[in-house]
């Protein structure tokens with residue numbers, strides 16, 4: 001085989017992907033596909049842990065997300081794309097991990113109580129939701145993954161994964177690999193309204209938004225509220241319009257010029273936003289093209305996911321053979 005270390009990461013298909021996913025995950029995943037033996041997957045079971053009551057759009061989102069992965073530059077010829085539920089061995093390892101995992105370890109994971117408080121209109125008192133980080137542990141352990149590229153928020157999940165793997169290995173011998181997080185740089189992008197960026201707030205620019213939608217969304221972006229006229233000096237720091245310029249406008253000179261004039265009250269919001277929309281649209285253009293090409297080939301995405309899941313399943317089945325033997329479940 002390749003001799004490269006194995007890498008696994010996944011995304012829940014809960015909606016369309018936006019600029020936060022692009023800079024926070026996908027643009028980090030792209031170079032890793034060549035450096036590692038990389039497996040990227042649709043975490044559809046993880047989506048169910050909170051979206052169990054509304055599953056009708058799940059598969060549609062999965063395909064749409066994978067089109068965006070390809071749009072962002074991931075290449076299913078250079079890495080493996082798969083679907084979690086098409087590799088049911090994840091569930092078998094998850095079940096065995098449950099035997100050795102104390103419930104308080106899961107209750108202590110910070111995202112657990114946070115999410116329950118945040119999504120308070122939903123009943124998240126299920127075993128499935130409590131077990132979220134343990135299923136994630138199975139996702140990576142089943143591929144002997146050495147590294148898992150994730151954002152800061154996922155570090156406690158990886159910590160739990162390492163603890164569970166150690167405990168499992170204590171009982172059954174050195175059978176699973178302890179995964180390490182690969183902390184990806186995630187520039188903090190606020191939402192268009194300066195709240196936390198979230199699909200549920202409707203304050204995102206999506207990778208699938210056409211040019212005119214991007215222009216309209218940028219025109220409506222939150223900016224310095226004290227600046228009711230163009231000749232009033234404005235604040236650049238913490239201003240979402242300039243945070244986005246810093247993240248998406250490669251023309252540094254233009255950005256510095258806009259900041260200087262903004263602070264001096266010598267530029268209108270219209271110009272600042274027009275240039276921002278142009279920069280974002282330029283960044284999205286190649287993504288749109290690759291995305292459209294992938295969606296234009298009938299059956300292509302399905303084929304990519306089915307073939308990738310078949311490949312992933314070969315590896316997962318080997319691990320499960322080893323795990324069953326270690327647990328002495330051999331008949």
Ligand code: TRP
Nearest residue numbers: 008009010011012043046136139
């Ligand atoms: N919990 C991850 C997230 O919300 C998604 C995920 C599920 C994942 N399983 C994984 C990420 C395994 C990395 C590895 O972003």
